[in-house]
Amino acid sequence: MLPPDNHVHTRWSWDTSNSSTMQLACERAASRGLPGLAFTEHVDFTAWGEGDGAREGLAAPDAVAVRPHVMPFDVEGYSAELERVRGMFPQLRIVSGIEAGEPHLFAGSVSRVLASGSFERVLGSLHSVSYEGRLVGADDRMFRALGAEGLMRKYFTEMLDLVSGSSVFGVLAHCDFPRRYWPERAGEYDESRFEEEYRAVFRALAASGRALEINTRSPLWSVDLVRWWREEGGRAVSFGSDAHQPYRVGALFDVAVDIVEAAGFKAGRDPLDFWYR
Template identity: 30%
Template sequence: MGQKILWDCHMHSSFSADSDAPMEEMIQTAADQGLTGICFTEHFDPDYPDTPENLDFSLNIPAYRQKLESLADAFKDQIQVNFGIELGLQPQLAESFSDLLKEVPFDFVIGSSHVVHGYDPYYPSYFEGRKESACYMEYFESILENIAAFDEMDVYGHIDYVVRYGPNQNRQYSYGRYKEILDEILRTLIRKNVGIELNTGGYHYGLGEPNPCVNIIRRYRELGGEIITIGADAHTPDKIGYAFDKAADVLRECGFSYYAVFKNRRPVFHKL
């Protein structure tokens, strides 16, 4: 074993519509775990479809920033707290996201696909009456549409998020089945100098793999990808740093000796 992963760069608090966790509690838990730093990446998904729970994925960025800065200061002797955002990408939002990033000095920007042509695969309606493989393929095609419209994020989040929610999850899913389109996604990201993340959420969803799966991470490295961040996608304190020992092993297996942490939108590389 090499160095333990000491940064969790994907987490949510009650500023995100799908979390009730107080920010203080998330920070304290991370500090108690002995992490060096964390980055909050609150959800901002404008133009989000209606859901059974009527979730509102808008984000009060000034309030979020103010709270984070005051807590970062309060905890500064225990842990570093960075200011990030997870943008829910859709092509029609490209211009507004570009404007936002000119105005707000985030440390780290994740671009993620949550909504595919008006549907979030989190809800079963995305899969109703269709073959699972067609739903997965549409999801990956939408990633390419998103990158073509907007490429100002630092990393693309959980590239195979869709498999968390498929009727069979990842039982019939593999990198090999979707190799052609996944390679196109990875090559496009590398060309645009956008990294990927290893999101350990896949482990707490019972997939036995991170998102994206190990073979995608390996392929990203083979194609020359160097920027990879690590996050547990925690929405509750108990998920912070989840399965980070496995994540470190996966990265090493896939040929990485470093992981990235973004500060002021620039990657700082930490040895594994």
């Protein structure tokens, strides 16, 4: 049996179309033989709230430019649809959750969202880096501004800040997120060029006892990279498609399972659990 998909987005995420419903995602999960899935909707912020705090030198609240079109998370609507699909798909374990963006910077705002509902799975993610006093998406723009290696190394440094600066999440999502936008002009992405940075993040995460996500929307990791996680003390792996369309739920899980098994992790007795070394 394949593992559950612990990273799925639907219309309740600000960057996902209204056609991406929980029902369609559950239908795909069932058809692919998954035992369950977690709806981890985006929770991102564009201004500082009470209890939030940025590093010295980062922009004041009214100048924060993370994602200008972010919409507030509708917890009530999300929760109602979640209960409806739980009744429709009793064969699936359907888990509630959020993907908290930059939770080390928006601690107060994230805490208020978590207090407003019941969330079983919390992912921590870093989509932006600080640049010229602002938070800027870690994508094509930053590759042009900082260069390929420059952005990746900056991203890993800020990822360490996230791991050490927030305890609200249980799974670290797509820990090399900018790799999705790696420019062709830089040649093939070579994981070994950043081994020291990967290992530093893995070491910090493992020390906190949390799980690492194998994200199948990002370029799939090598067996060696997953083995670095194990060697640095990592015990648990979570699988996530990061699906923003229903058809991608569980995508490439068969390949990801082979990689994780080859790196020394295996399924536990509970098919709905993480995989462990």
